[in-house]
Amino acid sequence: MSSQHPFWQNLFRHKQDRTSEVTDMWMSTPLFNKITKRECRELVKTMHPRHYKKGELVFNSGDIGASIVLIRSGGIEIKAVDKLLAELISGDFFGEIALIIDEPRTADAIAAEDSELIFFLRSDLEEWVKRSPKSGAQFMLNIATVLAARLRHTNILLSLQNN
Secondary structure, eight states: OOOOSGGGSOTTSOOOOHHHHHHHHHHTSGGGTTSOHHHHHHHHTTOEEEEEOTTOEEEOTTSBOOEEEEEEESEEEEEETTEEEEEEETTOEEOGGGGTOOOBOSSEEEESSSEEEEEEEHHHHHHHHHHOHHHHHHHHHHHHHHHHHHHHHHHHHHHHHTO
16 A cells, blocks of 8 residues: 655656657657657657647638647547548547648547647748758658558548449
C-alpha cells in the first residue's frame, strides 16, 4: 500500500510532462518517421494546444486551413455535408493537407467529446524547414506518403462502391 503523502512520493520517478507526451504521440505517427525525437520535441514546444468542449466546431468546411491537428485527448468527428467520414481519437491526426496547400478545408471537424488538440501551424513548419532542411524534406516526404496512402484507400473504397 502506498501513501499519498508528499513525503513518501518517489522523487526519482520520471514524470511525463505535456511536451514529452505530445512528442511521443507525434513520434508514433508516420509523419515523424526518420526524424529524431529531439527534433520532434523542439517542434512540439512551438505547437499550440487548445481545448474544445463537446459539440464545439474545430473548423468548418470552406475555412482556409493553416495547420495539422493532433488529438491529445478526447475525440473528433470529421463530417462532410452531414455525413460522418471519420471518428478520430487520442493519438490520431487530421488536417495535414493544410500544411501543403492554401486551400479551403473539405470537411467539418467537431469535438465529439471534451478534447485537447495540438495545432502544428504551417508557419512553424516553414520555419523548421528553413532551420533544418534535411529533416523538413523528410517530413514533407512523410506527408506525401500519408496522403498517398489515404488516396489509395479512398480509391479502393470507391471501386468497391461501384461494384
